């Protein structure tokens with residue numbers, strides 16, 4: 001079994017700070033075609049999004065779900081199903097937090113769906129997405145966009161990352177990868 005965990009903001013839809021209104025959702029080019037191909041190839045897709053705006057009281061979980069639904073509507077694939085969706089609303093990383101860079105959600109998926117770590121991809125535009133993949137020992141793909149936030153984390157060598165800036169390349173990396 002293979003699977004891909006997608007970040008939402010800045011990866012599937014254009015990044016806007018504390019985005020919480022359905023009318024502000026703008027899909028990134030190529031998302032629909034990529035997801036369609038992954039599904040056709042029996043690759044499970046998952047969504048993991050940090051939404052600390054809920055914890056901060058800026059907006060509600062209901063707002064997050066409305067944005068998610070608008071995103072699905074724009075993707076417009078009848079057979080599209082994120083197998084699991086994790087909305088991490090916490091502000092900080094406690095032991096039980098699912099907030100990235102916690103690898104808890106990734107580990108849960110590997111266990112539940114019987115996905116070996118080398119067959120699980122984490123795609124995101126933020127340093128916390130990469131850190132999550134490193135902690136979970138899965139395959140990370142940096143989606144580089146104008147919003148991407150790099151940090152000076154010395155443990156991360158950007159030159160060694162699988163880095164893409166479009167969905168065609170992303171699809172090719174995932175479909176061409178044979179973890180085992």
Ligand SMILES: [Mg+2]
Pocket residue numbers: 007008009010011124125126
């Ligand atoms: Mg992001």
